Amino acid sequence: MTALSRRRFLRDAGLGAGALTVPWLPAWAQRVSGGIATPPPTVAGDTIALRVAHQMMMIDGKPSHAIGLNGTVPGPLIRLREGQTVRIAVTNDLDEETSIHWHGLLLPFQMDGVPGISFPGIPARSTFTYEFPLIQAGTYWYHSHSGLQEQMGHYGPIVVDPKGVDPVASDREHVVVLSDHSPLHPHMIFKKLKQQGGYFNYQKQTLAGLLAGRDQPVADRAMWGGMRMDPTDVSDVTGSTYTYLVNGHGPADNWTALFQPGERVRLRIVNASAMTNFNVRIPGLKLTIVQADGMNVRPVTVDEFQIAVAETYDVIVEPATADAYTIVAEAWDRSGMARATLAPRVGMVAAVPALRTRPLATMKDMGMGSMAGMDHGSMAGMDRAAPAADACPPEHAKMGHCTPAAGTQAGHDMAGMSHSMRDFANAPTLPKTPTVQTISPMPMDRTGEPPQGLADTGHKVLVYRDLIALDRNPDLRAPSRQMRIHLTGNMERYMWAFDGVKLNEVKAPIPFRLGERVRVTLVNDTMMAHPIHLHGHFFELVTGHGDHSPRKHTINVAPGGTATFDLTADAAGDWAFHCHMLYHMHAGMMQVVSVRPDPAAGAPA
Template identity: 80%
Template sequence: MSEDDGMVKLTRRGFLGAAGAVAVPGWAQSVSAGIAAPLPTVAGEAITLTVAHQMMQVDGRAMHGIGINGSVPAPLIRLRQGQTARLTVDNRLDEETSLHWHGLLVPFQMDGVPGISFPGIPARSRFTYEFPVIQAGTYWYHSHSGLQEQMGLYGPIVIDPEEADPVAFDREHVIVLSDHSAMHPHAIFARLKAQGGYFNYQKQTLAGLIAGRDQSAGERWMWGGMRMDPSDVSDVTGSTYTYLVNGHGPADNWTALFSRGERVRLRIVNASAMTIFNVRIPGLKLTVVQADGQDVRPVAVDEFQIAVAETYDVIVEPDAAMAYTLVAEAWDRSGMARATLAPRVGMAAAVPALRRRPLATMKDMGMGMDHAASAAPCAPEHAAMGHCAGGNGAGGHGAPAPMRHAMRDFANAPELPRTPTVQTVAPMPVDRTGEPPQGLADAGHRVLVYRDLVALGRNPDVRVPSRALRIHLTGNMERYMWAFDGVKLNKVKAPIPFRHGERVRVTLVNDTMMAHPIHLHGHFFELVTGHGDHAPRKHTVNVAPGGTVTFDLTADAVGDWAFHCHLLYHMHAGMMQVVTVRHDATMEHGA
């Protein structure tokens, strides 16, 4: 098999070239003729879900996991809008577990977050969730106990609408993207705590600088002065992860069947612990028709990024009886999940090589467009006055100019405490919802951006917000500490309060150099992206490095709700708080 057909063999640690960049990777020849079996499905008024340890086969290798009813991912739960769901969880582990119904609007006692909405499901015991199903769309469920989600305790949910579906399709496939490691998740976390960039095998090299693939010497000096690595865009990478489609690795060749001319609906769920994926199908347009379970006006793209915990439904219309490769490339380009769309089992298409890994820019540090120029060469007279990023003229401050800007910005963010979880503050964060996600600006084709999303129907609440709330996403990569407003969950003194029914405009400010998919339980919110009363409604939004995202929220669900980054190890390290919604009209706001 030649390299020209994109199918060369790739070992787990063989993606590094001599210059430290990603080598032309291809993928190992399939270990099977193709696996076309869909995920097992459970449905009806009463469903039993048995949680237990199990072995799973990934690319021909046995790996340990935690599954439900003998399946990793867990079975597809198929419900109908208007029914009452009764889901009994039989916990056969020797530890507590839980299930959270991600994106479903349920009473807070049924939300499934131990310590916030219920006490958890003790070892060797059972618990029954019961709630009305009031919505339709594509969602998912996962454990909210410890790090069990990383071990396979996640699965998709599809809720069929009571009335006619506005999306026309002939066939559908549920596609669950995830990441899996032979390393125990607590061992992964321990390595991150010891060294935040432990799994980054794509660091810049001298050879890359000479070849012109990496940043200039001045830029690298500046990043070194900030003790940061611009190639460190993902905490956990393909050096330990295998990226999965419906529990199958790239060599398994999981296959979704179609007949020529059909409109095929792909319900895509990112159930990863830590991996954001860039999804494309070379040779096919992807028409996005739903985001986070909510119908949107159809928009045709060539590629989209799906953050952890998001869902997107797309329509594809293959007009030839041939195979197509579904590519879900990890955002740091350290590997990919791969599947095949084909008229019959056993077919395969060329698998494209991994693209060059992205490097963070000064804009990713919240320097805005103006500050990006700080990395340019500097005239001596400016250097002497401390106006530049490097050289002997650093103004006597001993730090690059952008770093000093970040330090000075504490004056512009008085709400942030001086804690170890505030390593940097973005001096000039900007709304990046109209930009292609990190690493996709030069993709050469149309990439979905959040501003492309427009709700199919009018928003249910179009009131003007009565107040505004600004929340900073903060972190310390060296110590692997993550938080909201510089305060880790275990240090929070009080929840974020809302009055029941109030309308609040929330702005998230990312003061870190990593993207954060932020999820609010029990609610949908409307992204403020210029679409008025047809703003897209989401339950999870990815906040770009150095960027901001603004949404309008109606606090219409009484109870205590988790609010967190959905990168599992970020949440585990402290980037989580509790939102409380109460009827009490006298409650004080912390905004």
């Protein structure tokens, strides 16, 4: 082989130091370097210092403005050990307030890091020291809860090692932080969403697509148009403005996780994005899920899983040969992907699959259950039955947190089907506000279904009901009461809320008695998925696994669907409760949960 041909071979194989073009990679994934295998910087110990500041970051060879921690985006990996007490001094070099919320960590509410709820925030040019014990192990993350700083890079991973033997055996591990980054300032993104909810949707249906049979039938599209909804509006902010990142690197940077053939490799995957759920797969390898939201689960092997905003999943892969594999994190609306490589050495690449066809919202996503074959002309909405008088405690009745009446389907009277979805005369549980644009007529539990767009992949996709806790749940009491909370919104005006009430309209927090056991059902009355996060607590998903129900801190509620969990209110204080889609939260989908001792039980108030 001549020197020239050898150089060309090395270049095309991705092994040469100057490799820039690989024929089988799409243009957006062509590398600007030979690969980056540098892991995130790590800080550890009982005393840690973090500095928040503006900086520039390089994404696919282009500079972009960001907010980072200790000079990096993501911020450094914070490595801790269960049982230790840590002090973290956070210095704010910004000209505005900042904060850090320790997502998923159980700690005193004064250390939770939410300005206006659990502490005053960290003023500009000042330092605040967090101090808390580590009473759990697992994969978690941290991020700003001030303004929209999280979108600009103010986030980072946390790993808490168990004090004993880790039940998850592995030979090597990598932290994989997924995120979305835009050259647009986040306040400009929000402004454009307020002006037009579908501003960033460049994948709308076309006449050509309808005629070719690629999109929904004209009759169905007319129905959607009558409700001023677009079935292609799966994600509010898309690849039209986002670059999707792995550990702060774009697809062309080719961030690489190294392995040796035969090793058990643990990937600690964190979704730190502002608005993007990712569908994760590694073509050629099976994925064994061993942890969800920091809690160990019985191993379940899949080909693909969706990680919603703010969730974490730990995955074991076992590459047997010295080949390269592509880590694919495809945006849920198929408008782009984050991409990395798993390989024995830097510079190797594998084929990057093309983006799949974008998903379209269905009748189920409208909350119409399996009624797709029915006459929709007369059923744009349904009568809603009033809740049973004894199903809702007095303190919740005024807020609409009610259990549906016995004998109705999800609280809906199937006898009447003549009312418009925009007619709320028969919806006593929700206020008549602009934030309640639609009501799901027949919401159904969708935790046993593949996430939106993944039902027809031809391979095994993780569903929430696949998750079974490795250890027995700590609280096996039956719930003493039930709550039903509606996730509501108005896409036209870009308003989001719980029960039709935005955060700035809330008169009082959602009350819980310390130590009580409550069953909460979230009802998604919108056509957008909502990853709902409760601070300071874990809850058990009601998915049929009894005393081994999976414990999570974030649950993604499918469009038109419901999700139910049992909660032990065991942490006194005021806690944020919100959708983790950043702009949904910013637009009002957030409330405060207040956990207080019960004076009637003789506990001090």
